[in-house]
Every structure is written in C-alpha cells, then in structure tokens.
Amino acid sequence: MMARKPALAVVGATGAVGAVMLGILSQHADVWGEIRLLASPRSAGRTLTVRGEPTEVRAVTEESLAGADVALFLAPGEVAARWAPVAAGRGTVVVDASPAFRDDPDVPLVVPEINGHAARVRPLGIVASPGCTTLALIVAVGALHAEFGLTELVVSAYQAAGGAGRAGVAALREQLAAVAGTELGTAPGDVRRALGDAAAGPFAAPLALNVVPWSGTLQADGWSSEELRIRAETRRILGLPGLPVAATCVRVPVIGAHSVSVHARFERPVEVARAHEILATSPGVVLYDDPAAAGFPTPADVVGTDPTWVGRVRRAPDDERALELFVCGDNLRKGGALNAAQIAEAVAAELPLD
Amino acid sequence: MMARKPALAVVGATGAVGAVMLGILSQHADVWGEIRLLASPRSAGRTLTVRGEPTEVRAVTEESLAGADVALFLAPGEVAARWAPVAAGRGTVVVDASPAFRDDPDVPLVVPEINGHAARVRPLGIVASPGCTTLALIVAVGALHAEFGLTELVVSAYQAAGGAGRAGVAALREQLAAVAGTELGTAPGDVRRALGDAAAGPFAAPLALNVVPWSGTLQADGWSSEELRIRAETRRILGLPGLPVAATCVRVPVIGAHSVSVHARFERPVEVARAHEILATSPGVVLYDDPAAAGFPTPADVVGTDPTWVGRVRRAPDDERALELFVCGDNLRKGGALNAAQIAEAVAAELPLD
Ligand SMILES: NC(=O)c1ccc[n+]([C@@H]2O[C@H](COP(=O)([O-])OP(=O)(O)OC[C@H]3O[C@@H](n4cnc5c(N)ncnc54)[C@H](OP(=O)(O)O)[C@@H]3O)[C@@H](O)[C@H]2O)c1
Ligand SMILES: NC(=O)c1ccc[n+]([C@@H]2O[C@H](COP(=O)([O-])OP(=O)(O)OC[C@H]3O[C@@H](n4cnc5c(N)ncnc54)[C@H](OP(=O)(O)O)[C@@H]3O)[C@@H](O)[C@H]2O)c1
Numbered sequence: 001m002m003a004r005k006p007a008l009a010v011v012g013a014t015g016a017v018g019a020v021m022l023g024i025l026s027q028h029a030d031v032w033g034e035i036r037l038l039a040s041p042r043s044a045g046r047t048l049t050v051r052g053e054p055t056e057v058r059a060v061t062e063e064s065l066a067g068a069d070v071a072l073f074l075a076p077g078e079v080a081a082r083w084a085p086v087a088a089g090r091g092t093v094v095v096d097a098s099p100a101f102r103d104d105p106d107v108p109l110v111v112p113e114i115n116g117h118a119a120r121v122r123p124l125g126i127v128a129s130p131g132c133t134t135l136a137l138i139v140a141v142g143a144l145h146a147e148f149g150l151t152e153l154v155v156s157a158y159q160a161a162g163g164a165g166r167a168g169v170a171a172l173r174e175q176l177a178a179v180a181g182t183e184l185g186t187a188p189g190d191v192r193r194a195l196g197d198a199a200a201g202p203f204a205a206p207l208a209l210n211v212v213p214w215s216g217t218l219q220a221d222g223w224s225s226e227e228l229r230i231r232a233e234t235r236r237i238l239g240l241p242g243l244p245v246a247a248t249c250v251r252v253p254v255i256g257a258h259s260v261s262v263h264a265r266f267e268r269p270v271e272v273a274r275a276h277e278i279l280a281t282s283p284g285v286v287l288y289d290d291p292a293a294a295g296f297p298t299p300a301d302v303v304g305t306d307p308t309w310v311g312r313v314r315r316a317p318d319d320e321r322a323l324e325l326f327v328c329g330d331n332l333r334k335g336g337a338l339n340a341a342q343i344a345e346a347v348a349a350e351l352p353l354d
Numbered sequence: 355m356m357a358r359k360p361a362l363a364v365v366g367a368t369g370a371v372g373a374v375m376l377g378i379l380s381q382h383a384d385v386w387g388e389i390r391l392l393a394s395p396r397s398a399g400r401t402l403t404v405r406g407e408p409t410e411v412r413a414v415t416e417e418s419l420a421g422a423d424v425a426l427f428l429a430p431g432e433v434a435a436r437w438a439p440v441a442a443g444r445g446t447v448v449v450d451a452s453p454a455f456r457d458d459p460d461v462p463l464v465v466p467e468i469n470g471h472a473a474r475v476r477p478l479g480i481v482a483s484p485g486c487t488t489l490a491l492i493v494a495v496g497a498l499h500a501e502f503g504l505t506e507l508v509v510s511a512y513q514a515a516g517g518a519g520r521a522g523v524a525a526l527r528e529q530l531a532a533v534a535g536t537e538l539g540t541a542p543g544d545v546r547r548a549l550g551d552a553a554a555g556p557f558a559a560p561l562a563l564n565v566v567p568w569s570g571t572l573q574a575d576g577w578s579s580e581e582l583r584i585r586a587e588t589r590r591i592l593g594l595p596g597l598p599v600a601a602t603c604v605r606v607p608v609i610g611a612h613s614v615s616v617h618a619r620f621e622r623p624v625e626v627a628r629a630h631e632i633l634a635t636s637p638g639v640v641l642y643d644d645p646a647a648a649g650f651p652t653p654a655d656v657v658g659t660d661p662t663w664v665g666r667v668r669r670a671p672d673d674e675r676a677l678e679l680f681v682c683g684d685n686l687r688k689g690g691a692l693n694a695a696q697i698a699e700a701v702a703a704e705l706p707l708d
Contacts, residue, residue, distance in 0.1 A: 154508045154617045156510035156602075156615035158512070158565045158604065158606070162540075173537075176530065176533070176534050176563075177534050177535050179530070180530050180531050180534030180535070181531050181534070183527075184609070185523075185608070185609025185610060185654065185657065186516075186609055186610050186657055186658060187657065187658045188655060188656060188657055188658040188659050189654070189655055190654075191654035192654060192655065204648045204650075205648060205650075205652045205654075205655070206652075206654055209530075209607065209608055209609055209654055210608060210652050210653055210654035210655075211512045211606050211608060211613055211652060211653060212652055213613070213615075213650050213651075213652070213665065213666050213680040214645065214648070214650060214666075218645050218646055221626070221668060221669065221671075222626070222643070222645055222666065222667065222668045223668055223671070224645070228671075231671060242672075243672075244670070244671075244672030244673055245671070245672065246617055246670040246671065246672070246673070246676065246678055248510075248615040248666065248678055248680065250512065250613070250615065250680070252512070252565050252606055252607075253563065253606075253607050254539070254563055254564060254565060255538070255539025255540055255563055256539060256540050259565055259567070259604070261510035261567075261602040261604065261615075263508045263600055263617070272575070272576070289576070291568065291572050291576055291578070292572055294558045294559060294568070296558075296559075296567050296568060297567075298559045298560075298564050298565060298566055298567070299564055299565060300539065300543070300544075300545035300546060300559075300560055300563055300564035301542060301543055301546065301559070301564075302542060303539065303540055303541065303542055304540060304541045304542040305542050311567065312567050312568075312576065312602065313576065314575060314576045314577055315575065316598070316600040317575075317577070317582075317585060317598075317599070317600065318596075318597075318598030318599065318600070319598055319600070322600065324600055324602055326567040326602065326604070
C-alpha cells in the first residue's frame with residue numbers, strides 16, 4: 001500500500017535557515033507532498049522556489065498552518081512560542097529549530113545521530129532541534145562519549161556572524177566593506193570609531209577586524225544565554241544531566257560555519273589513534289586531521305557542507321583521560337536546517353497517514 | 355654620584371615589535387644614553403626616528419653591537435641564536451623577545467609583574483621575554499594564582515595576524531581587500547579560491563573571513579609549537595613545572611591584540627567577587643567586566659594599549675574551584691616590546707656603570 005505523502009509547512013521560509021531548508025527540500029524531493037512556505041506578514045506574497053516550483057509565501061495563521069502533517073519552525077523563539085502549540089494542538093507534529101522549547105522536559109531535544117529515538121516520545125507534539133553551536137560539536141563529542149564515557153567539557157566557540165541570521169551576515173559584510181583598504185586596527189578603538197553605531201547589527205561590539213566575547217542575552221552570574229544553552233543542550237542530548245560543562249561563546253568575523261575548541265575529559269584513558277578510528281567511522285563526522293599537510297578544518301572550507309568536521313585531535317599533554325579537538329560545522333546546515341530536516345523526515349516516515 | 359646612562363642596542367628595530375619599541379623608548383626618554391638601531395643588512399642605511407632624533411639603521415655585526423650595555427633582540431629566533439651569545443660574551447646584557455632561549459634553563463624567562471627578580475640571575479648574560487600569547491594571559495592568571503593556587507589551565511587563543519609580524523598584518527590586509535564587497539563566504543572553499551595561493555602570507559590557510567586552528571610549526575603528537583610554548587612558558591614563569599596546561603592556538607582575522615579564553619582551576623574554591631578585587635588591583639591588569647553594559651574587552655578596543663584586559667569572569671557552573679576569563683592584550687605592547695622594555699629598564703637600573 002502506498003500512503004499519501006505528508007504535507008509540510010515551513011515557518012520562517014524566508015530566513016537564513018529557511019533558505020538552506022528550501023535547498024534540502026529540493027534535494028530530498030520525494031519525501032513530502034504539499035510544501036507550504038510561511039513567514040511574517042511582511043513576506044506574504046513573495047515568491048520562493050522549492051523543488052523547482054515557484055511558491056507563494058503566506059503569513060503564519062491558523063489557516064495557513066491547518067492540515068500540515070509536519071511543521072518546521074525556522075523562526076524566532078517568540079514565533080515558535082506563539083504558533084507551535086497552535087499547530088501541535090491540531091495534530092501537526094512540530095519540529096522547532098528555535099530556542100523556545102529546548103529546555104522543556106516535555107519536548108525531546110534531538111540529534112538523529114545520537115538520540116533519534118527520543119523524537120518518538122513527544123507529549124506536546126513538539127520536537128526541538130538544538131542550537132547551532134551545540135550542533136557544531138555534539139555529533140563528534142557524542143561519538144567519543146559512546147566509547148570513552150564523557151565526564152567534563154570545556155569549550156570555547158568561534159561563532160560565525162551567520163549564527164545571528166540574515167541580519168548578522170548583513171552587518172558583518174557592511175562592517176568589512178567599511179574597514180577594507182584602511183590602515184585601521186592598530187590604535188585603540190579606531191575600528192569602533194570608523195564603523196559608528198549604525199552597523200553594529202545584532203552584535204554587542206564591532207565584529208570586523210575584531211572578536212566579540214558575547215552572544216545571546218545576559219543571564220545570572222555573568223553567563224550569556226548561548227553559553228548556558230550549550231551546557232543545557234549537551235546534557236540533555238547525551239543524557240548526562242550532571243555533566244560539568246563550561247562554555248565561552250565568542251563571535252568571529254566569519255560568514256558561515258561555527259568552530260569550537262573542545263577539551264573533553266573521559267572516564268577512561270584515551271588514545272588519539274582510537275579517537276581517530278571512532279571519528280573516521282561515525283555518521284555525520286568527517287575526520288580531517290593531518291597538520292603536516294595543513295590538514296585541519298576551517299570555517300571557510302567547511303561552510304556549505306553537511307558534516308561535522310574534526311581536526312587537531314590531541315591528547316591533553318598532562319591528562320591521559322582528556323582530548324583536545326577543533327570542530328567546524330555549518331551553522332545553517334547541520335547547525336540549523338539539516339538537523340531539523342533529518343528529524344522531520346524520521347518523524348514523517350512513522351506518521352500514520354490515512 | 356650621577357652614573358652615565360647605559361647604552362642600548364635594538365636588534366630588529368625595523369620590525370613590528372621594533373616599531374612599538376621605538377615609541378616606548380621615546381616616551382621613556384631619560385633611561386638610556388646612546389641608542390643604536392640595528393637590523394638586517396637589507397635595512398642598513400635606512401633612517402628611523404627615536405626620541406625625536408633621526409637615527410641610521412645599521413646591520414648587526416660584532417662592531418655594531420660592541421659597547422652596548424644592554425641589547426634588546428626583537429628579531430627572529432635564528433638571529434638571536436647567532437648574535438645574542440656574541441653580545442653577551444662581550445658583557446652586554448641581552449633581553450631577547452624571540453623564542454630562541456625561552457626553554458634554556460640558564461636563561462630566565464621574565465614577566466616583571468610576576469617574577470622580575472629572576473632577571474638578576476642570568477648565567478649566560480641573556481634574559482628571555484615570553485611569547486605574545488603567554489603574555490596576553492599570564493599577568494592576570496599569575497595574580498589569581500598568587501591568591502588561589504593554580505592547578506590546571508585550559509586555554510583557547512584567538513591570535514591576531516600581528517603576532518606573525520609585519521608579514522602577517524600585510525597578508526591579512528591584502529586578503530581582506532580581496533574579499534570585501536564580495537558575497538563570498540557561504541560556499542565551501544570560495545574564500546580560498548578567491549584569494550589564491552599568493553596572499554597566504556605566514557598563515558596555514560586563508561585568514562580573511564576565516565579562523566585558522568594553527569600557528570607555529572608541527573611538534574610531536576599533533577601539537578603546534580605555539581601551543582606547547584604557552585604550556586612551557588606558563589610553567590616556567592609561575593614556577594609550576596608540573597602544571598597541566600592544554601592550549602589551542604587559532605588565528606583570527608584581527609590586526610593587533612591577542613585574546614584568550616581561559617579555564618583556570620585552583621587549589622581553593624574561588625569567588626568571582628574576590629577574583630574581581632584581585633584583578634582590579636593587580637599591576638598591569640585592567641578589569642573590564644560589565645556585560646550588562648556590553649563591558650568586556652575586545653581586541654579592536656585594547657589594541658595600542660599597554661595592560662592586560664580581563665572580562666567575562668565567571669565561576670565554572672559545575673566546579674567551585676574553576677574560573678572562566680576572557681583576556682585581551684596587544685601582542686606588540688605587553689605581548690612584545692613593553693615586556694622586553696620593562697625587563698631591560700630593570701636590568702639597566704642595577705648595572706654597575708663606570
Ligand atoms: N542562523 C543559524 O545559524 C541558526 C541555526 C540553528 C537555529 N537557528 C534558529 O532558527 C531560527 C531562525 O533563524 P535564522 O537565522 O534563519 O533567522 P533570520 O534569518 O532572521 O530569519 C527569521 C525567519 O523568521 C521569520 N519570522 C520573523 N518574525 C516572524 C513572525 N512574527 N511570524 C512569522 N515568521 C516570522 C522571518 O520571516 P520574514 O522574512 O517575514 O521576517 C524569517 O523567515 C531562530 O530561532 C534561530 O535561533 C538559527
Ligand atoms: N609580533 C609579535 O606580536 C611578537 C610578540 C612577541 C615576540 N615576538 C618575537 O619578536 C621577534 C620579532 O617579531 P616581529 O613580529 O617584530 O617580526 P618582524 O615584523 O618580521 O620583524 C623582524 C625584525 O628582525 C629583523 N631581522 C630579520 N632578519 C635579520 C637578520 N638576519 N639580522 C638582523 N635582523 C634581522 C628585521 O630586520 P629587516 O627589516 O632588516 O628585515 C626586523 O627588524 C620574533 O622573534 C618574534 O617571535 C613577536
């Protein structure tokens with residue numbers, strides 16, 4: 001018996017994650033039946049192309065959501081908080097890429113390579129996809145955890161502007177154009193003066209010719225929301241509620257692809273050779289670790305690709321149970337659209353369609 | 355009795371560190387008697403200004419070094435390895451900013467705020483100044499160590515192009531000009547293709563719109579020389595030969611000023627309030643930690659300034675003995691010329707001048 005194909009709504013189709021999602025949906029063209037593209041009222045009436053078909057964008061409303069089997073939410077957290085329960089209440093399975101439900105114990109937080117089974121138990125009808133920085137590291141770290149037993153993580157992120165959406169990329173490009181060809185960068189504050197306030201975009205300080213040790217909003221004890229999220233999300237996905245995680249998030253003037261310097265401590269002594277074997281054979285991971293030939297991932301090289309790239313694998317020089325890694329992943333692909341698409345496809349494959 | 359003022363030779367006066375040194379020597383104008391500016395034969399005959407006086411650059415030779423009471427070496431390691439023993443053999447005290455002697459047990463490795471006394475015992479007549487990344491963090495970490503007792507460091511560096519000298523800055527500026535105004539940065543390798551091989555400069559991969567997890571040369575077990583240096587230098591300066599240190603060095607597209615994300619573990623439980631007090635009152639450190647008002651150091655803001663700037667002070671969420679910090683320091687000032695000048699001035703003040 002050939003069931004009908006599930007209908008999909010894409011909320012946030014006009015955004016940065018949305019644009020990548022349209023590409024993925026076009027490549028995986030036979031998964032879905034109807035595909036509806038939704039966004040804010042600002043975008044209603046625009047035409048986007050998916051699976052080669054020009055498709056009109058509609059505003060999110062009860063009507064435009066009605067009848068979708070699955071809804072991908074690729075929109076700000078407030079939008080998901082408002083509309084995901086509406087869709088789920090009418091039987092649509094929601095896969096949400098925003099932070100809105102990632103802490104909710106009744107919403108599974110899923111990375112298919114690690115805990116795909118968790119998407120089957122969704123009391124609210126909502127499945128959450130983790131944040132882009134967690135997704136940059138979790139597939140690699142999860143593979144090592146399965147072998148060695150993770151006991152501690154210390155991570156420092158090198159976050160691309162694209163993690164802040166279209167506005168982040170636009171601000172960085174504007175800033176780079178303003179400083180290119182100048183001799184700026186050697187006197188205190190001259191980058192800041194040259195850029196003025198106008199071009200700050202979503203960043204807490206100028207990003208061109210700079211790095212900014214802040215992303216997200218201020219939480220207790222000086223932590224940023226993005227840093228605490230990496231901790232909370234990693235614990236949930238790996239099922240290690242007490243895992244010590246200390247994260248530092250820093251924006252760097254890169255368009256797409258986050259990088260993370262990872263110090264991971266394990267229950268058992270680790271060997272680099274065994275870590276290499278694990279990483280080389282884990283789904284979703286590419287090992288690229290040949291420093292003698294300048295072989296290590298960089299964001300400019302991995303942007304636009306699907307996997308988590310891992311290089312610079314070293315055993316901590318003074319601790320036989322700890323590994324250092326440098327991981328890179330495209331924040332819009334595995335870090336955003338791809339992980340959500342993987343969840344949605346797995347969910348759709350098991351839906352009882354009439 | 356008024357002694358004569360000591361004569362100074364500056365080897366590498368034409369370089370990136372040299373240029374900053376000339377400024378410092380002009381500000382501290384009454385320390386030195388004669389100042390000789392030396393460099394490679396390529397620069398012989400050029401005129402540079404120090405203390406307002408046009409001064410001809412000479413090639414380094416036995417003659418041009420002869421009679422200097424102190425010689426500052428601000429040149430590549432090979433130059434120091436060749437000429438520092440020559441100068442020291444004739445009674446000149448050498449202060450070397452290169453890596454050449456930093457591992458030599460007969461050469462003290464000195465940061466005046468921490469172990470200034472060590473410069474008094476110099477069996478070879480040579481004192482070494484640490485590398486710019488160590489210097490970015492060591493004054494802050496040393497102050498906390500004095501109070502809490504350091505037991506472990508995990509650091510991830512965000513290294514400016516300027517740490518690779520004039521050639522590094524020139525390569526980054528050329529690369530930034532090439533990508534500015536383009537839409538590059540979202541497809542794999544398009545930055546690399548746009549830049550070609552020509553503009554790589556001293557970096558192992560393109561640096562514009564990118565971060566590069568490599569600096570220095572390949573050592574055993576996948577470590578880079580810069581990473582192992584941070585470990586070796588930190589241990590020597592703090593007098594903690596067994597200190598566990600895991601460092602990851604990553605170049606970022608910043609002109610000047612290195613940043614470091616520091617995870618520091620201590621013997622005793624730490625309080626952020628007490629860490630703030632220590633940092634706010636330590637010589638050479640500026641505490642700038644007010645995230646509610648976007649108060650944290652960034653390289654573009656601290657470049658051109660002398661101190662080590664510290665922000666983002668947090669206690670590790672799961673470890674009462676660990677602190678996270680984000681530190682920034684100008685690699686050419688405290689990270690290069692300033693630390694060497696401080697050592698040289700302290701040495702000169704105690705020289706028995708006829
Ligand atoms: N960027 C990443 O790397 C990344 C990775 C993982 C997860 N995420 C998460 O994914 C979500 C989207 O991120 P993004 O980077 O794609 O952001 P973005 O580029 O700013 O796009 C936002 C999208 O949400 C839509 N939207 C905004 N307000 C809306 C409203 N009131 N009603 C309906 N739709 C609305 C926008 O539509 P209009 O065009 O009509 O404004 C647009 O399609 C966010 O929750 C983000 O945290 C982002
Ligand atoms: N850049 C930093 O942030 C930093 C910080 C701390 C320490 N250091 C160390 O300081 C030293 C200088 O670094 P830099 O960044 O200033 O490098 P740089 O900009 O490349 O300058 C190198 C200097 O060394 C001179 N030199 C080169 N070959 C020579 C030779 N054969 N004989 C005599 N002089 C020669 C050069 O003279 P010409 O102009 O004649 O070639 C120039 O003055 C290096 O050892 C570096 O590791 C650098």
